[in-house]
Amino acid sequence: MDKGRENPQHRWLSFAGEPVDDNTILIQRTLRSGQKVHYDGNIVIIGDINPGAEVVATGNIIVMGAVRGVVHAGAGGNEKAMVLAFRLEPTQLRIAGHITRPPDGQSSKPEQPEVARIKNGVVTIEIFNGERQG
Amino acid sequence: MGEVIVVTSGKGGVGKTTTTANLGAGLATHGHRVVLVDADIGLRNLDVVLGLENRIVYDITDVTGGHCRLRQALIKDKRFEGLFLLPAAQTKDKTAVSPDQMKALCEELKQEFDYVIIDCPAGIEQGFRNAIAGADKAIVVTTPEVAAVRDADRIIGLLEAAELRDPRLIINRIRPRMVRHGDMMSIEDIIDILAIDLLGVVPEDEMVVISTNRGEPVVQDERSRSGQAYRNIVRRIKGEAVPMMNLDEGGFVSRFLRRMIGLS
Numbered sequence: 001m002d003k004g005r006e007n008p009q010h011r012w013l014s015f016a017g018e019p020v021d022d023n024t025i026l027i028q029r030t031l032r033s034g035q036k037v038h039y040d041g042n043i044v045i046i047g048d049i050n051p052g053a054e055v056v057a058t059g060n061i062i063v064m065g066a067v068r069g070v071v072h073a074g075a076g077g078n079e080k081a082m083v084l085a086f087r088l089e090p091t092q093l094r095i096a097g098h099i100t101r102p103p104d105g106q107s108s109k110p111e112q113p114e115v116a117r118i119k120n121g122v123v124t125i126e127i128f129n130g131e132r133q134g
Numbered sequence: 135m136g137e138v139i140v141v142t143s144g145k146g147g148v149g150k151t152t153t154t155a156n157l158g159a160g161l162a163t164h165g166h167r168v169v170l171v172d173a174d175i176g177l178r179n180l181d182v183v184l185g186l187e188n189r190i191v192y193d194i195t196d197v198t199g200g201h202c203r204l205r206q207a208l209i210k211d212k213r214f215e216g217l218f219l220l221p222a223a224q225t226k227d228k229t230a231v232s233p234d235q236m237k238a239l240c241e242e243l244k245q246e247f248d249y250v251i252i253d254c255p256a257g258i259e260q261g262f263r264n265a266i267a268g269a270d271k272a273i274v275v276t277t278p279e280v281a282a283v284r285d286a287d288r289i290i291g292l293l294e295a296a297e298l299r300d301p302r303l304i305i306n307r308i309r310p311r312m313v314r315h316g317d318m319m320s321i322e323d324i325i326d327i328l329a330i331d332l333l334g335v336v337p338e339d340e341m342v343v344i345s346t347n348r349g350e351p352v353v354q355d356e357r358s359r360s361g362q363a364y365r366n367i368v369r370r371i372k373g374e375a376v377p378m379m380n381l382d383e384g385g386f387v388s389r390f391l392r393r394m395i396g397l398s
């Protein structure tokens with residue numbers, strides 16, 4: 001899961017192959033321990049996902065804040081889904097059928113926005129440098 | 135009309151009862167009329183902390199059940215003028231009081247007191263629901279431990295869901311030396327997750343235990359750091375802007391001043 005950090009180079013992201021996706025909800029608060037959100041589409045959160053909270057989307061998950069709980073993008077099998085966050089330090093991160101967790105005993109604090117998605121069959125985390133997406 | 139403040143935490147043993155007793159005594163020292171309500175039914179101990187156990191005749195369930203008038207159940211504190219206690223029942227279970235009864239009780243108490251402070255039981259079940267039913271404001275107490283912070287976060291979520299907005303945080307039992315060595319969560323770590331206003335920080339202090347066992351709230355102990363911390367919190371509750379005290383030479387205080395400014 002940490003591999004992608006070695007190569008912070010920008011890559012074009014694919015929004016699940018679709019130029020526009022109108023199936024999106026906006027959550028304007030922090031999700032706290034014990035709170036869960038499931039949505040059939042994309043989820044945008046302005047706030048944090050705290051430890052003990054869980055967010056599941058069939059599409060992408062975008063968090064303008066810290067992800068510390070459990071996130072699952074592409075639930076239902078979309079391998080092109082991604083998780084993007086200002087601070088990506090999840091308890092567990094899942095994309096489609098891939099389940100990952102941070103390595104034990106290593107608490108690297110991300111300093112900039114990062115994006116997690118599947119590359120060559122593995123969940124990869126890279127610095128998100130904020131350029132416009134295709 | 136007074137305000138009802140519930141002191142809650144999620145996790146047990148983090149200092150709710152200690153906080154309730156000290157805030158009550160502190161506010162009474164400032165000349166306010168204060169009543170402390172022990173909502174921890176079945177596990178009462180606020181009376182013990184205040185040294186009032188031997189004066190209990192009626193309790194909260196006698197009031198809500200109509201077996202006595204509210205005035206009869208209120209116990210006058212022996213030291214602090216204007217401080218009263220409504221004790222919990224020791225024998226009955228938490229379902230002995232309903233949220234509606236609690237609400238009505240708080241309404242009645244608000245007419246007579248400047249501050250009604252409710253000592254909430256641990257957990258997120260009925261006892262918690264009862265304790266917050268009549269509250270206008272909430273204080274969340276946590277210790278610098280991952281599990282306690284997690285439970286505090288859960289509680290803040292439930293308070294928000296119950297429309298009890300803007301709870302304020304007390305971090306209890308902090309040990310600056312452990313924080314400095316990276317062996318304890320720092321104030322900053324905790325606020326980073328909980329993201330609510332900090333009302334105060336109380337250091338780990340054996341005087342808390344000593345004074346509690348004597349039935350004398352530590353807030354009146356002029357020399358102890360915990361007493362000073364509680365006195366500061368009392369003034370912040372009254373709306374004064376009191377800077378955070380320096381728990382540690384060259385410590386972490388300045389970083390939190392930014393957060394403290396909007397607090398009053």
Ligand SMILES: Nc1ncnc2c1ncn2[C@@H]1O[C@H](COP(=O)(O)OP(=O)(O)O)[C@@H](O)[C@H]1O
Nearest residue numbers: 146147148149150151152307337338339342343
């Ligand atoms: N700042 C502190 N320093 C040392 N001991 C403390 C402090 N705060 C609380 N305690 C002790 O911790 C124990 C639990 O506190 P209490 O107020 O009863 O917690 P709660 O009501 O949340 O269960 C008590 O023995 C109390 O004396």
Ligand SMILES: [Mg+2]
Nearest residue numbers: 150151174179
């Ligand atoms: Mg207690």
